[in-house]
Amino acid sequence: MPNTRRRRLLQSAAALGAAGAAPWVHAQPAPIRVGYAIARTGPWTGGAQVSQEPNYLMWAEQQNAAGGLDVKGTRRRIELVSSDDRSDVETCVRTYEKLMGSDKVDLVLPPWGSNANFAVAPLANRMQYPFLAPTALSRKLVEMKLPYFFLLLQQPAPMTTAVVEMLKASGAKTVAVVYVDDLFGLENYAAFKVALQGSGIQMVEDKSYPGGVKDLSPVLRSMKDKNPDAFVGFTYPPDTILASRQSKEIGFNPKFFYASVGTAFPLYRNVMTAQGAEGVLGMGSWNAKTSPAAKAYFDAHAKRFEGKEPDRWASGHCWAGLEILTSAVKQVGLDRKAIRDYIAGTTHKTIIGDVKFTGSENTATPGTVGQWQKGEFEVVWPPKVATAALMPAKPAW
């Protein structure tokens, strides 16, 4: 029968094809599936798309260009499984539940921000997925004592202590503080108050504000009336720029102007201009001068994203986390318990210097202060990691 003959012919062809393809299938190990949820829409996007996701993408591309991630000597391609968490904690948690629970990805990368990490960390811990968080800043996260959770950024106490030490060493006597009324702002404000004790610096004004605020000038005007030596803002990127612009607007010119997240973003210099940003202090811990590896990362990032530079704080820590993960997988493979033990028990050499975890906290990276100087965000405190000397009085806006 022609039909039977044709079927046999097809079966033979299929068998031959399969036989031919088989060695190729064996030669290509299955890809490593790395899952994450990140903000691509909503209010977290500004931070997530500067400090975090570009690094995830570049890491996967670089590893794949080298033949894949080194898993104890075997190169396996990275397949990123990602989705938009819409800046929504619930969506974020559900996505990670799916990634770890039903998709059973090999590894996960963290979401953006203290709030999202706070929500997802216990889940990742329960599922025993190592979690190297590059953008979480919260004492509470450390106190939860989650063995699979590691915080790459310096925490509120060392960061605020560095600010106070710098102010004290520069002779500041008074400070006015604003802080965003969420976990990040409240914890930093509390740590700052503790750091101020015994420093001889007096807090003359402190005000909280809600996220997404559109006008801070009434608060800044009352601070201007009190003429403090220093202004310290525990702020998010849009508010960092808002506070800076409105300080310029009303002529509020304290000798030290410190704002938090977003000061280290290249956007800050672009929006305020290099001259306007001159002398502004903020949370930052590295730049291309920190180490040759940091320079290589900086250049690769700018090249890959068509001139978009990484920010001088969390981006570097994010890349350091990916370096640690790469090295862990190379040493111990994909056994997540072994990866966790490797991360917890090793002093890691990264682009931001040594990273070592005490519990969940990175205790090797000291609290730092950055400052815009001639269009570059320099590390200016403490002197042992500084890339430039502190400019002790900010020029008027």
Added chain:
Amino acid sequence: MSVTAWSELLFSGLITGAIYALVALGLNLQYGLMRILNIAHGEFLMLGAYLTWFAAVQLGWSPLLMVPLAFVGLTALGLAIHWLCFRRLTATSPNLDVFEARGLMVAFGLMFLIQNLVSWIWGGDLRGYDFLTEPVKVAGGQFAGNKLLIFALSLLFCGAMIALMRMTLLGKGVRALMQSPLGAQLVGINVRRLHPLMFGIGLGLSGIAGALLSMAYTISPSVGEPYTITALIVITLGGFGSMGGALAGGLMLGIVEALGMHFTNPSLKALLSYCVFIAVLLLRPRGLFARA
């Protein structure tokens, strides 16, 4: 507090309030006239802001040039959206209540569509540029040049809109439609022309507001939503359909927020706004400026 400090505080409230008023006018036009509760109004503002940012940073155009261009562009977009969505809804809805409910659904869809479209085109990064940020001294106080410009232009466009409504035949037609849709049609006012035009002008105003806001604030695809909510509060304060009411409501809300933030705490800003909102709803449910 010195007289200068008081005047600075009040004026900063008026600047914020003028922006609120401009955003609210467009929404008021759409809801007051057509009962389209355009939840996506803030997204069109965001679109205007992005177009201005793009023209200023990528093409090197003056943001001021983008104010009329954003108005024209967004008005044209408004006409297209009305033709594509709301014209059909008007034809198929059995009554105004059903139209309002369906229109709300369409507006929700538009909100997600525009927000994601902008994210897709320009990404989710914060954007901004430097324009007229140098402080200018006015009556003893000191304000950024761009804020003064925003204030002046917002008031100008609000004034123009109010004049259009009060002094032209077109405005008379719109007001007649607001008072009695059936009666207005009976005397020959063409709804098929007036509705799309007013919807387009409403979006055009949000485009202007976006262009102005991008001069003073950083923008992201999520920047529009809070303005929609504020605009809803403002038009409730001023009375649905009342242009003068929206202007006064916007300015009042701006001042209440500025004073509240100064004397209490910025964290209480939302609480203050909603207290005013609830008080007006309880005491003057038809709006502060509605005739009894």
